[in-house]
Amino acid sequence: MTHASRRTQLEIPEGVLLGHALVAGLAAGLGIRAFFIKGPVSVLQGLREAKVSADVDVVVDPVRLEDLMQGLHERGWRERPVDPDSRTFPKHSVTVHHPEWPCCIDVHFRFPGMERPDCFESLWANTETLELAGQQLTVPSRELGVLFLALHALRSPALPACRHELDYLADLTRREILAEELLEVARATNSLAAVRPFLEVLLPSSITVVWPEPSPEWRNRVAAQDPGSARLLAILQAPWSEKPRLLWGALFPTREVFLSGNIYADMSLFGQLRQHCARWWRFVRALPRIARSLRKLSASGD
Incomplete structure (x- = not known):
């Protein structure tokens, strides 16, 4: 690469900034409702401390998902390989990349923790606009923005970065008295069960909430924090007729499994063998933690 090209x-x-502008312009031109979450918009709203984002996160009207994807394809964006096992990893977004861009675009058609499948209208009703990269972008309201960030952090609550984000969001919610508004948005999106660990302690004692039980998908997401744990959970919970297929996929994953983590992964025979060995070594090292997580999950489901 020459100095000029660098x-x-x-x-x-x-x-990332130009990616937001690109998607916003494309969606507007096609008449597609879409709004941006997390990333720089959350920093501009004051919902997150300043940090560099590595991708663009956009939520799109599910009925127009294919139209937006077609528009991105026409502009040179291609879908990243994904694990074909949708039982173990329920899909909630499509990730696309471009050889001339340093970031990806995550197009969300739903969001983990929001269990109501048709909640886009409720989400859209809780949006506002702000300027970013010379474009007027549609973004979540403050309470909806807090909900998105809290749900994202609650998927891995043991990680220091996620604990810090939850503490930051809790302080903001108390200062701005957003808890009751957050409760209403959580009800509208059926995310009460998932957000309960964050929201319950922030609500006034005068408010009584009937907290639903988290869905199996959410419980599995939170429990599966170690390498291989999600596949093991899926095998244990699957009907007997599906267990052989899932076990085979866990033992002998397809090329897409490796490429989903790194699109430039070495797919030669030696490269795949090396990745298999590394994968199994990570699983063996994580077994004690996986066993503890499975015991906790089993106890919480009793």
């Missing part, structure tokens, strides 16, 4: 190469922060 100067013209997009850096990640530039790519």
